[in-house]
Amino acid sequence: MENKLKILVVDDEVNLLKTLSDILRKNGYGVSVARNARAALETLGKDRFDIALIDVRMPRVDGVELLERIKEKHQGLEVIVMTAYGTIETAIRSTKLGAYAYMLKPLDIDEMLLNIQKIIKLKSLRKEAQFLQRQLMEEHGDKNIIGDSQSIRQVVKTIKKVSTSDSTVLTIGESGTGKEMVSDAIHYSSRRYAKPYVKINCAAFPENLLESELFGYEKGAFTGADKQKIGKFEVADGGTLFLDEIGDMPLAMQAKLLRVLEKGEFERLGGNKVIKVDVRFVAATNQNLELMLKEKRFRIDLFYRLNTVIINIPSLLERKEDIPLLIDHFIEKFSTEMNKRASRVTDAAMELIMLYPWPGNVRELANAIERATIFCEDSVIKPADLPPNVREGHVELPTVGTSGERTLEALEKRYITDMLRLTRGNKNEAARILGIHRETLYKKIKKFNIQINNNN
Ligand SMILES: Nc1ncnc2c1ncn2[C@@H]1O[C@H](COP(=O)(O)OP(=O)(O)OP(=O)(O)O)[C@@H](O)[C@H]1O
Numbered sequence: 001m002e003n004k005l006k007i008l009v010v011d012d013e014v015n016l017l018k019t020l021s022d023i024l025r026k027n028g029y030g031v032s033v034a035r036n037a038r039a040a041l042e043t044l045g046k047d048r049f050d051i052a053l054i055d056v057r058m059p060r061v062d063g064v065e066l067l068e069r070i071k072e073k074h075q076g077l078e079v080i081v082m083t084a085y086g087t088i089e090t091a092i093r094s095t096k097l098g099a100y101a102y103m104l105k106p107l108d109i110d111e112m113l114l115n116i117q118k119i120i121k122l123k124s125l126r127k128e129a130q131f132l133q134r135q136l137m138e139e140h141g142d143k144n145i146i147g148d149s150q151s152i153r154q155v156v157k158t159i160k161k162v163s164t165s166d167s168t169v170l171t172i173g174e175s176g177t178g179k180e181m182v183s184d185a186i187h188y189s190s191r192r193y194a195k196p197y198v199k200i201n202c203a204a205f206p207e208n209l210l211e212s213e214l215f216g217y218e219k220g221a222f223t224g225a226d227k228q229k230i231g232k233f234e235v236a237d238g239g240t241l242f243l244d245e246i247g248d249m250p251l252a253m254q255a256k257l258l259r260v261l262e263k264g265e266f267e268r269l270g271g272n273k274v275i276k277v278d279v280r281f282v283a284a285t286n287q288n289l290e291l292m293l294k295e296k297r298f299r300i301d302l303f304y305r306l307n308t309v310i311i312n313i314p315s316l317l318e319r320k321e322d323i324p325l326l327i328d329h330f331i332e333k334f335s336t337e338m339n340k341r342a343s344r345v346t347d348a349a350m351e352l353i354m355l356y357p358w359p360g361n362v363r364e365l366a367n368a369i370e371r372a373t374i375f376c377e378d379s380v381i382k383p384a385d386l387p388p389n390v391r392e393g394h395v396e397l398p399t400v401g402t403s404g405e406r407t408l409e410a411l412e413k414r415y416i417t418d419m420l421r422l423t424r425g426n427k428n429e430a431a432r433i434l435g436i437h438r439e440t441l442y443k444k445i446k447k448f449n450i451q452i453n454n455n456n
């Protein structure tokens with residue numbers, strides 16, 4: 001009977017000790033007794049107990065003081081306090097000190113047994129939660145962030161540090177460098193892991209929609225608001241809100257966000273009740289915020305509020321030493337998914353991979369390895385299995401047509417259209433590869449009336 005639940009009963013009344021321990025034993029529990037606090041602490045030091053039943057009135061060290069010492073030293077132990085002289089003060093003090101329950105003597109045995117049952121249930125729930133967190137950590141924790149470069153090690157170190165706090169974190173890195181992964185790791189290794197984890201892409205909504213997504217609205221706030229909507233700030237209460245692409249947030253919204261970050265309060269659109277929330281914010285951007293600050297497209301006060309902790313993820317080009325590890329990781333991952341094993345990358349293929357600049361960073365590398373795993377024969381990834389642009393050693397650029405497109409404008413339109421297709425409609429990435437500002441790209445898209453199709 002190794003995993004019998006173990007209960008320690010502490011009371012200076014010998015009769016009660018005997019009656020109570022008989023009943024508990026009959027109910028299948030393992031029982032030890034102690035007649036004073038000192039003996040109790042001694043017994044607790046020798047063996048592992050699950051529950052302690054403690055009398056308040058005892059000579060020398062009383063039950064409340066004993067409770068205090070137990071909570072310092074034996075965290076997993078749940079305590080039920082018993083007393084013949086019920087005062088509200090002792091009851092409140094015991095609860096504050098972490099007692100599970102407070103019971104009056106003469107004891108109602110059924111109630112005592114019920115309390116014990118409840119503690120057992122509580123303990124098993126706690127164990128389940130721990131198991132759940134371990135599983136979530138395995139799936140999303142910092143261990144999944146592959147890389148041995150100085151910079152990735154620094155990233156992982158910072159994640160570990162900030163996980164124990166509620167501080168706001170801003171992650172900066174090019175597209176595909178793993179910013180969302182970082183946010184995931186922070187949330188799932190924080191104490192908020194079992195609470196809501198909400199993500200919003202600030203670039204995906206026009207301004208007024210972004211506002212109602214974040215703040216929610218009351219019925220009748222505007223035309224079309226036919227029922228109340230709870231915004232992301234509220235949905236994320238108690239948990240973490242990931243503000244992706246925060247650099248794309250319109251200026252007016254930035255001001256409104258700042259208030260929420262500073263005070264943790266806001267009103268729904270069309271409502272006047274102040275709502276308080278407890279949210280941990282993690283933000284990410286692939287924009288050059290310093291440039292945006294200079295150009296007054298990002299609020300300096302919001303920047304200061306966000307920059308308590310900044311995690312910079314360098315592009316893959318700047319940490320090529322991580323590539324071999326990442327390849328192994330993705331080969332393993334896709335092999336399991338596809339039930340097909342690639343075990344080796346030839347030297348020639350490796351050379352091409354190391355020469356290629358990977359503008360789409362880890363995401364592009366992952367896609368290339370996925371493709372290569374599909375194409376490869378005999379479990380060996382050869383140059384021919386790599387995407388053509390990697391194979392040919394250049395960033396894939398659209399070819400210029402020959403028929404009738406002789407004006408510079410026509411060429412420009414064609415070039416931009418192709419780039420947008422290449423980046424699957426990702427304007428940030430297209431602008432970056434084209435070497436022009438996002439806004440400039442927007443203007444040109446409008447000017448040339450370019451249709452963006454995200455699916456090709
Ligand atoms: N260090 C890494 N180790 C393992 N996988 C990684 C790493 N970095 C990125 N990835 C993988 O690359 C892909 C892109 O990562 P993620 O979505 O986090 O990037 P991102 O920076 O948010 O990109 P974007 O700016 O385009 O949204 C994901 O599939 C992620 O799992």
Ligand SMILES: [Mg+2]
Pocket residue numbers: 179180244
């Ligand atoms: Mg992302």
